[in-house]
Amino acid sequence: MNIHEYQAKELLQKFDVATTRGRVASSLDDAEQIARELGDVDIVVKAQIHAGGRGKGTFKNGFKGGVHIRRTPDQVRDVALKMLGQILVTHQTGPAGRKVNKLLVAESADIAREIYFAVLLDRATAAPVIVASTEGGVEIEAVAAKSPEKIIREPIDPLAGLQPFQARKLAKQLSFEPPQLKSASKLFEGLYRTFVAYDCSMVEVNPLVVTTKGEVLALDAKFNFDDNALYRHPEIAALRDIAEEDPREVEASKHGLNYIGLDGNIACLVNGAGLAMATMDIIKFYGGEPANFLDVGGGATEEQVTEAFKILIADKKVKAILVNIFGGIMKCDIIAQGIINAAKTLKLSVLLVVRLEGTNVEAGKKLIADSGLAVIAADDLADAAQKAVKAAAGKK
Amino acid sequence: MSILVDKSARLVVQGITGGAGAFHTRQCMDYGTNVVAGVTPGKGGQMFDGKVPVFDTVSEARRETSCNASMVFVPAPAAADSILEAVDTGVELVVCITEGIPVMDMMRVKALMRGKQSRLIGPNCPGIITPGACKIGIMPGYIHKPGNIGVISRSGTLTYEAVWQLTSRGYGQSTCIGIGGDPIGGLAHLDCVKLFNEDPGTDAIILIGEIGGSAEEEAAEWIKKNCEKPVAAFIAGMTAPPGRRMGHAGAIVSGGKGTAAGKIETLKEAGIAVAETPAAIADTLIARMKA
Numbered sequence: 001m002n003i004h005e006y007q008a009k010e011l012l013q014k015f016d017v018a019t020t021r022g023r024v025a026s027s028l029d030d031a032e033q034i035a036r037e038l039g040d041v042d043i044v045v046k047a048q049i050h051a052g053g054r055g056k057g058t059f060k061n062g063f064k065g066g067v068h069i070r071r072t073p074d075q076v077r078d079v080a081l082k083m084l085g086q087i088l089v090t091h092q093t094g095p096a097g098r099k100v101n102k103l104l105v106a107e108s109a110d111i112a113r114e115i116y117f118a119v120l121l122d123r124a125t126a127a128p129v130i131v132a133s134t135e136g137g138v139e140i141e142a143v144a145a146k147s148p149e150k151i152i153r154e155p156i157d158p159l160a161g162l163q164p165f166q167a168r169k170l171a172k173q174l175s176f177e178p179p180q181l182k183s184a185s186k187l188f189e190g191l192y193r194t195f196v197a198y199d200c201s202m203v204e205v206n207p208l209v210v211t212t213k214g215e216v217l218a219l220d221a222k223f224n225f226d227d228n229a230l231y232r233h234p235e236i237a238a239l240r241d242i243a244e245e246d247p248r249e250v251e252a253s254k255h256g257l258n259y260i261g262l263d264g265n266i267a268c269l270v271n272g273a274g275l276a277m278a279t280m281d282i283i284k285f286y287g288g289e290p291a292n293f294l295d296v297g298g299g300a301t302e303e304q305v306t307e308a309f310k311i312l313i314a315d316k317k318v319k320a321i322l323v324n325i326f327g328g329i330m331k332c333d334i335i336a337q338g339i340i341n342a343a344k345t346l347k348l349s350v351l352l353v354v355r356l357e358g359t360n361v362e363a364g365k366k367l368i369a370d371s372g373l374a375v376i377a378a379d380d381l382a383d384a385a386q387k388a389v390k391a392a393a394g395k396k
Numbered sequence: 397m398s399i400l401v402d403k404s405a406r407l408v409v410q411g412i413t414g415g416a417g418a419f420h421t422r423q424c425m426d427y428g429t430n431v432v433a434g435v436t437p438g439k440g441g442q443m444f445d446g447k448v449p450v451f452d453t454v455s456e457a458r459r460e461t462s463c464n465a466s467m468v469f470v471p472a473p474a475a476a477d478s479i480l481e482a483v484d485t486g487v488e489l490v491v492c493i494t495e496g497i498p499v500m501d502m503m504r505v506k507a508l509m510r511g512k513q514s515r516l517i518g519p520n521c522p523g524i525i526t527p528g529a530c531k532i533g534i535m536p537g538y539i540h541k542p543g544n545i546g547v548i549s550r551s552g553t554l555t556y557e558a559v560w561q562l563t564s565r566g567y568g569q570s571t572c573i574g575i576g577g578d579p580i581g582g583l584a585h586l587d588c589v590k591l592f593n594e595d596p597g598t599d600a601i602i603l604i605g606e607i608g609g610s611a612e613e614e615a616a617e618w619i620k621k622n623c624e625k626p627v628a629a630f631i632a633g634m635t636a637p638p639g640r641r642m643g644h645a646g647a648i649v650s651g652g653k654g655t656a657a658g659k660i661e662t663l664k665e666a667g668i669a670v671a672e673t674p675a676a677i678a679d680t681l682i683a684r685m686k687a
């Protein structure tokens with residue numbers, strides 16, 4: 001789950017992480033009022049959408065840039081008028097763009113130095129690790145590739161947490177001046193507390209800045225939350241912005257289905273995440289393009305199978321559907337009944353390739369054969385993938 | 397021969413009275429697994445299906461029945477605590493089937509398990525089976541066949557696919573382990589490879605991995621130096637887009653790391669035969685065994 005920049009700022013403020021003054025505006029009056037409160041400083045106005053590349057984006061109304069610096073409340077109101085309610089297109093949004101419903105209005109920091117700082121979960125050690133670098137404001141992967149010696153890694157004991165001496169050590173390694181050591185350490189500790197408190201898998205601050213006045217501030221923060229832990233953080237779950245997500249994925253999640261939309265024309269319906277990924281891979285291997293990842297889970301019901309088909313055929317690019325089920329606990333005859341019901345009620349117009357294996361496979365195959373449906377039966381996974389690729393190509 | 401479990405396993409099921417727990421306990425018993433106890437706090441004193449005594453705590457179950465392995469079906473919010481409860485009693489093997497456990501919880505479990513004698517399989521896994529002897533998990537028993545191929549995998553149904561390919565070609569399995577799809581879990585690919593390498597009943601190994609993390613690479617490095625048994629592998633997620641979690645919490649390519657292409661290259665460099673498609677896993681191993 002992703003959250004907006006202004007929401008990240010609010011989370012940081014709860015844990016006393018110093019950041020620039022400012023808040024979110026949903027209307028022109030809000031924007032003007034916030035600017036007035038900020039006083040006689042440079043003010044940055046930023047479009048709040050989940051996609052990156054906002055600064056270089058263009059609004060569909062012709063206005064250039066999703067990030068602007070202004071000085072007075074009137075100027076802020078004027079620029080907000082051109083952004084609020086408009087569609088912003090960036091290299092990450094695709095040509096459809098995203099509607100800007102909110103703006104972050106904040107004091108523009110006078111930056112002297114930029115630092116990279118992240119707390120993340122290290123799978124290899126099964127513990128948190130802090131990754132930091134004096135080379136902030138740029139892509140950290142690029143720094144790691146070009147000058148790995150500039151990446152600092154500080155492992156954290158998961159039971160004891162970040163110790164004050166570790167925060168001081170990091171502050172020194174990141175070349176903070178003596179008067180800034182305390183505020184830098186405090187900021188690091190606040191970030192670590194935020195990471196733990198919200199069950200994050202990553203909190204990345206890029207850049208963490210030192211201003212010309214010597215303040216240490218988190219300028220922008222990116223959060224990755226552990227979806228498995230959202231049940232105990234209703235306040236985080238509430239930050240979800242469905243308007244920013246693929247509507248097909250939103251619909252799928254309502255029915256307990258795990259769906260990710262892709263660009264190909266062969267839809268897949270599979271039980272199990274590993275097998276679902278492998279099914280996409282074998283489609284590609286035989287020259288086709290998967291339209292999605294879809295895991296119906298271990299115990300899908302007939303109803304879930306029907307819902308899954310609805311989502312698959314709502315994608316107009318889809319020319320063929322490949323059903324690949326390895327019945328373990330899930331029985332093939334139940335899946336077969338789900339397929340038959342879905343095909344009949346939805347009047348499927350795309351080609352359907354079905355591969356069933358496992359528990360009650362004979363009963364499942366018989367149900368499909370007797371149903372009168374135009375189903376292409378496949379014997380094994382390779383056969384199924386080849387038949388689906390052929391079906392999709394034939395209908396182009 | 398086999399690794400980790402055989403006929404001597406005496407199983408306690410934590411969460412035995414829940415829907416999934418009860419169903420799969422019966423499936424395991426039908427397969428021949430010796431289920432000696434169940435645990436559900438507050439239901440101590442009951443009998444499960446008239447045969448298996450239920451206790452309030454694992455320590456009572458351990459004292460009364462000498463159980464030496466546990467299968468955990470407790471719902472995610474309490475599952476980490478259940479694993480630790482089993483570990484505290486010293487049972488040798490804990491198999492956690494539960495999916496959706498917060499990763500911070502598993503981080504604490506891992507830290508608290510250091511220096512303990514118990515081994516953990518999972519969470520979010522299908523479990524472990526030694527065909528013909530003992531099944532601790534949710535895999536369909538009948539697709540397996542006793543034999544001498546060891547199978548290690550992160551995923552459930554993809555493991556069934558590989559096992560079924562082996563069985564249909566007449567090749568049986570010594571033990572099959574689903575280690576689970578979460579970012580932090582118990583035994584890793586490498587731990588299982590080491591056990592299979594030492595097991596005289598295992599002649600060859602299938603290793604099934606997926607995008608995310610570096611566990612497959614770590615196993616490959618070790619195999620290159622230490623393993624003389626034939627190894628075949630498959631890595632799922634060649635077509636997975638970066639930054640998207642593909643079902644399993646651990647299956648994600650982030651920051652250019654954990655890609656299928658990178659893993660396949662490392663595996664090949666270690667002399668492992670990598671199947672080009674998931675349909676060719678068994679054939680790839682068989683060809684390597686004959687080479």
